[in-house]
Amino acid sequence: MIRLILVALLQLAMYAHSSEDWCYLDSACEPSTWSLHYDSCNLNWQSPINIVTNNVVTDANLRPIQITGVFGSSEAVVSNNGHTVEVTLSSDYILTGASLADPHKLAGFHIHFGSTQNNIGSEHYINNQGYPLEIHYVFYNTKYQDLTTAKTQSDGLAVVGALFQVRYEIFWL
Numbered sequence: 001m002i003r004l005i006l007v008a009l010l011q012l013a014m015y016a017h018s019s020e021d022w023c024y025l026d027s028a029c030e031p032s033t034w035s036l037h038y039d040s041c042n043l044n045w046q047s048p049i050n051i052v053t054n055n056v057v058t059d060a061n062l063r064p065i066q067i068t069g070v071f072g073s074s075e076a077v078v079s080n081n082g083h084t085v086e087v088t089l090s091s092d093y094i095l096t097g098a099s100l101a102d103p104h105k106l107a108g109f110h111i112h113f114g115s116t117q118n119n120i121g122s123e124h125y126i127n128n129q130g131y132p133l134e135i136h137y138v139f140y141n142t143k144y145q146d147l148t149t150a151k152t153q154s155d156g157l158a159v160v161g162a163l164f165q166v167r168y169e170i171f172w173l
Contacts (some may be wrong), residue, residue, distance in 0.1 A: 048123040062098050065160070069093035069106075076108075086110045095158055097141045104139035106159045107147040111135050122163050133164040 003030045074091040086108060093106035112119035120130030137160040140150035150156030 002124050019036055048125065050125040050128060052129055059099075063096075065097040066093070067093055067106075072145070084110045094142070095160070098158075098159055103142045105142050107138050107140050109135055109137045124161065124163065126163065131163040132166050134161055135164070136161045 041122050069092045071093075074089050076090075077088045079086050079088075087110070088108040089106060091106050094107065095104040112121050112123055114132045119132060122131040122134035124134060125131075138147070140147045140156045140158070141153070141158075144150040144153060144156055
């Protein structure tokens with residue numbers, strides 16, 4: 001299931017608008033209304049997406065996803081922009097595979113989470129089920145100088161996402 005999520009979200013390689021009207025709780029700006037506010041959140045490259053597992057079709061042309069680089073410590077800048085936690089990295093992690101024509105370098109990641117412990121915070125759904133937390137690893141095409149330049153190009157970004165569930169366990173001493 002994780003492989004399915006990663007491939008589906010990787011295909012969603014686009015730059016999404018962010019603005020001051022972000023919210024989790026107001027139905028007027030929930031993910032299902034994004035296409036009303038932003039043209040780029042509609043049709044084939046829309047965000048958010050609902051993956052209906054019974055409708056998933058495998059593309060035999062997709063190559064395995066590979067992330068290469070020196071795994072270890074990396075300089076990072078952590079910030080809270082008001083609607084997500086963002087981590088900008090200085091790393092040499094490179095993403096290849098899937099349907100990517102060019103290698104993509106990891107710029108950082110951000111986390112979407114619900115406003116309460118089990119509240120839906122994910123942008124994306126599986127079988128109409130939202131999740132409390134979603135992480136997006138943002139990679140930019142290495143044919144562009146930097147993330148800022150890549151964001152303006154239709155082939156500039158690749159985003160790998162993962163959804164998380166909360167599980168409660170009681171441990172007795």
